[in-house]
Amino acid sequence: MVAVKSNQELIKMRAAGRLAARVLDFIEPRIKPGISTGKIDELCHDFIIKQGATPAPLNYKGFPKSVCTSVNDTVCHGIPSYEQVLDSGDIVNVDITVIWEGYHGDTSKTFGVGRISEETGLLISRTEEAMYEGIKAIKPGSYLYKVGLAIEKFVETFGYGVVQDYGGHGIGRKFHEYPDVFHFYTPENKIKLEKGMTFTVEPMINQGGSPEVITSPEDGWTVKTKDKSLSAQFEHTVAVTNSGYKILTLL
Numbered sequence: 001m002v003a004v005k006s007n008q009e010l011i012k013m014r015a016a017g018r019l020a021a022r023v024l025d026f027i028e029p030r031i032k033p034g035i036s037t038g039k040i041d042e043l044c045h046d047f048i049i050k051q052g053a054t055p056a057p058l059n060y061k062g063f064p065k066s067v068c069t070s071v072n073d074t075v076c077h078g079i080p081s082y083e084q085v086l087d088s089g090d091i092v093n094v095d096i097t098v099i100w101e102g103y104h105g106d107t108s109k110t111f112g113v114g115r116i117s118e119e120t121g122l123l124i125s126r127t128e129e130a131m132y133e134g135i136k137a138i139k140p141g142s143y144l145y146k147v148g149l150a151i152e153k154f155v156e157t158f159g160y161g162v163v164q165d166y167g168g169h170g171i172g173r174k175f176h177e178y179p180d181v182f183h184f185y186t187p188e189n190k191i192k193l194e195k196g197m198t199f200t201v202e203p204m205i206n207q208g209g210s211p212e213v214i215t216s217p218e219d220g221w222t223v224k225t226k227d228k229s230l231s232a233q234f235e236h237t238v239a240v241t242n243s244g245y246k247i248l249t250l251l
């Protein structure tokens with residue numbers, strides 16, 4: 001069963017979501033050539049703690065840091081490191097999840113570092129647009145698979161690949177709740193939407209056209225594109241409303 005949140009729970013999730021958005025807003029101007037992903041994690045961690053919240057990824061199933069930083073061909077779950085220094089032309093996804101008064105707010109954004117190529121800029125902007133195409137498919141009485149269908153249809157026109165091994169998820173008191181949210185069409189997501197359901201929409205889009213990914217055998221977390229092409233991601237936490245949807249992770 002998909003958990004349906006009460007209005008009071010949605011208020012708390014909106015507060016958690018707004019705080020997660022504030023973290024991204026705080027870190028964005030600091031992402032410049034020369035900063036390490038370890039420093040990004042440190043700054044975000046300190047900001048979250050000062051707000052009286054908890055960084056959800058820290059020690060979650062053994063994850064060692066407070067945020068995920070996925071650089072270039074890293075699709076998701078990149079582990080921040082002071083040895084990993086960003087250069088002009090790189091891209092980095094910063095994935096933020098906070099716990100505020102027992103509820104999770106989960107959001108991410110891909111940033112271009114310094115001067116990036118036109119092709120790279122298009123990957124980033126189109127990935128963000130793909131996320132919103134998926135979100136626009138959300139309304140009560142519709143089905144969750146329409147989110148993935150909308151994303152897939154939008155992305156395939158550019159020859160990109162939609163990652164299938166990882167996707168969105170239900171969210172609330174738990175970091176990851178039922179259901180899985182796929183960003184491609186599958187009948188597995190034939191779940192009828194109703195007011196109060198909450199989940200993340202977070203497509204991971206590979207520039208090279210292949211959806212295939214490889215998880216690092218060394219750390220068990222870092223997921224990279226198999227073809228070594230760039231990968232971008234955007235994410236919002238979304239609630240189903242009476243008439244459509246509400247994005248909980250906006251400022």
